[in-house]
Amino acid sequence: MKTKHYFHFTIGPVQGFVAQARRTRDFWAGSFLLSWLSGVAMQASIDQGATIMFPAKNDHYLDWLTGRKKGGSGQPRQGSIPNRFKAQIDSDFKTEQVTKSVQTAWKALADQVYKNDIEDALIKGGISSDETKKIWERQIENFWEISWAIAESKADSSILDERKNWRSHMPPPEPGVKCMMMDGWQELSATPTPHSKGLSSFWDAVRGNGQKGMLSDLYDGESLCAMSFIKRRFVRYFNELKDIKMPGGWALHGWKLAPGIPSVSYLAAVHWLEEVMRKAQNGSNVEGLLSKFNKQAYELTRERGEWDTEIKCIQDLVKSQKAKEWSSHDGNVFFPAVLENKRLYPDLDKARAVVNVLKQLSKAVELPEATPFYAVLMMDGDRLGKHMGDVDKQESISTALDKFTRAVPGIVYDHNGFLIYAGGDDVLAILPMEDALKCALQIKNKYDACFRETNVPTSLSGAVEYAHINMPLTSVLFDAHDLLDTIAKERTGRNALAVRVWKPGGTALQWAQPWEVVVDTANKRTIALENLVDVFRHADEDDPCFSSKFFYKIRERFDLLNPEQPDLDPILQFDQRVDLMAMAYINSGKTRETGGKQKTVDEVKKKITPLITQCTPHYRDGDGTLHAGNCLAADGALLVRFLSQKGVAR
Structure with a gap:
């Protein structure tokens, strides 16, 4: 009888590969590729008779990976397999077969990209490929950090973390000009200085190689390392991975991937575009203007960068070729400030023509104008790792997480977003700013429902970053991790x-609050903050309710109501704060005649009360008890104003 052992596997770097991104596509590609390689490792384990214990085995994904499923629809598009897993193995299990399978898969994909995009371009351009080939092979062979450990006990869950602390992976030094996406890695031209002629000649040759999608995939002036270039271009060749022989004898297959990954500027403009298209289809003069915009935008860019992008509210309106063209332009063309950027659009006359019709x-x-803000949503389960250490809970946790992971893509799509990753208890998505909070709540509710019958006390915390389209995406992504871990989890409890x-x-x-405060008490499927946003957004000029003047002075008013130190007793109780702020609200503008002052005050207090609640920081202590802070924080009110104005001061 063979002895049973437990194989723990992980692959990285996660932050060094996924989070270093210049565009949404880079972000998605890093997540997809990391998940794909983890899937390869999982299949290489199964091929040796291993039983996957955590996470739940994704048969649908592995069927596509092994070619058992081909053609048709349903191809996996998002990363859904975590970068680590645990499997039960026999004593004759060969760990090197797993690591070699990962390297074989990675090299097969890299070879496809190099041959089609780099090698042919350099031959056509008469440029030597010797040094570029050396850089490519060095980076491809030395990038991935693969760690594994074998435990004798099913309950030993820390052995992999102990193994990772050895830090046995040491990539070779990287000389020369560095990649514009991934810090520290040499770009591929091998030129010694960033301003040498060879740098531009190399990348001009690659960009002009005539391959499909190259002009939109690689911006003019970009210089990338091997990993960054693969992130940009692998989607064009992933389907060409067919019957790749793997260690152990099984065959690896790719599948067709849609290249349409929405840019952050497109997601920011989605609801503006939706409204314009809706009115154009209702037979007004808007149709003529939109057709004119469509023509001039294409003359400026010479491409339709969002042709393959699928955002629900736009897809619902695309009923003709004309509507498809309307919806297919790169998101930058919806923003006059971006169109006036000479570096992006050197033909100023054409750019100004687009601005005028816009x-x-x-x-x-x-x-x-369309809002220049979009949202990044990051969510993560609370204290689930602690419960995974209990072998009696592992199966029920895996089952619940599998249900949750399968449900998330539909939720994000229904909220007009694009899912980057959903695996285990982690979720990462990019959405229009208008939809992010609703999406977060529905994902949280789904997580709760999936764990309701497991008797595992877990919850889901979330972070929403509203970011201007000019902000570096990498900075926003790194900050989202801090917002989730430090603010939502540690500080808010x-x-x-x-x-x-x-x-x-x-x-x-x-702004941060426990979910009990976030959710509206009268309707658990709505967010209290968004109800306040609706009140402010629909207020007319004669109604001082949440007027700009009221918000403008709210920080200094709160300072007067707060104690000198946060740990001191509050100067006023909650009801007294509401009364005082209600009077300040009334005095901020012209009050309607509503049948007497007392009635007006009562109406105002109904609107002020939830605002004061959202401006009172709450937190959960170590025992899970909810507490209200002593100070008022103006950021809750300022967030209401930001959301109601969609980030554009008026």
Whole structure:
């Protein structure tokens, strides 16, 4: 009888590969590739008779990976397999077969990209490929950090973390000009200085190689390392991975991947575009203006960068070739400030023509300019790792997480977003700013439902970053991790939601509350903050409710109501704060005649009360008890104003 052991596997670096991104596509590609390679390792283990214990084995994904499923629809598009797993193995299990399978798969994909995009371009351009080939092979062979450990006990869950502490992976030094996406890695031209002619000649040859999608995949002036270049281009060749022989005898297959990954600027403009398209299809003069915009935008860019992008609210309106063309432009063309960037659009006359018709469109549909803000949503389970150490809970946790992971893509799509990753208890998505909070709540509710019958006390915390399209995406992603871990989990006590707003000048505001405060008490499927946003957004000029004047002075008013030190007793109790702020609200503008002052005050207090609740920081202690802070924080009110104005001050 063979002795049973337990194989723990992980692959990285996660942050060094996934989070270093210049575009949404880079972000998605890093997550997809890491998940794919983890799937390869999982299949290489199964091929030796291993039983996957955690996470739950994703048969649908592995069927595509091994070619058991081909053609049709349903191809995996998002990373859904975590970068670590645990399997039960026999004593004759060969760990080197797993690591070699990962390297074989990675090299097969890299070879496809190099041959089609680099090698042919250099031959056509008469450029020597010797040094580039050396850089490519060095980076491809030495990038991945693969760690594994074998435990004798099923309950030993720390052995892999102990193994990773050895730090046996040491990549060779990287000389020369560095990659513009991934810090520290040499770009592929092998030129010694960033301003040498050879650098531009090399990348001009690659960009002009005539391969499909190259002009939109590689911006003019970009220089990348091997890993970054693969992130940009692998989607064009992933389907060409067919019957790749793997150690152990099984065959690896790729599948067709849609290249349409929405840019952050496109996601920011989605609801503006939706409204314009809706009015154009209703037979107004907007159709003529939109067709004019479509023509001039194409003349400027010579491409339709979002042709393959699928965002629900836009897809619902695409019923013709004309509508498809309307919806297919790169998101930058919806923003006059971006169109005036000479580096992006050197033909100023064509750019200004697009700006002019864009302004005409906004006027015709009676809409302000599209908001330049989008949202990054990051969510993570609370204290689930602690429960995974209990072998009696592992199966029920794996089952619950599998249900949760399968449900998340549909939730994100229904909220007009794009899912980057959903695996285990982690979720990462990018959405229009208008949909992020609703999406976060529905994902949280689904997580709770999946764990309801497991008797595992876990919850889901979330972080929403509202970021301006000019903010570096990598910075936003790194900050989202801090917002989730430090603010939502540590400071607010888990089972919480934290929000930050990033403007070009830096952080504008930060707000966090436990989910019990976030969710509206009268309707558990709505968010209290968004109900306040609706009140402010629909207030007319005669109603001082949440007027700009009221918000403008709210920080200094709160300072007067707060004790000198946060740990001191509050100067006023909650009801007294509401009364005082209600009077300040009334005095901030012209009050309607509503049948007497007392009735007006009562109406105002109904609106002020939930605002004061959202401006009172709450936190959960170590025992899970909810506490209200002694100070009022103006950022709650300022977030209401930000969301109601969609980030554009008026």
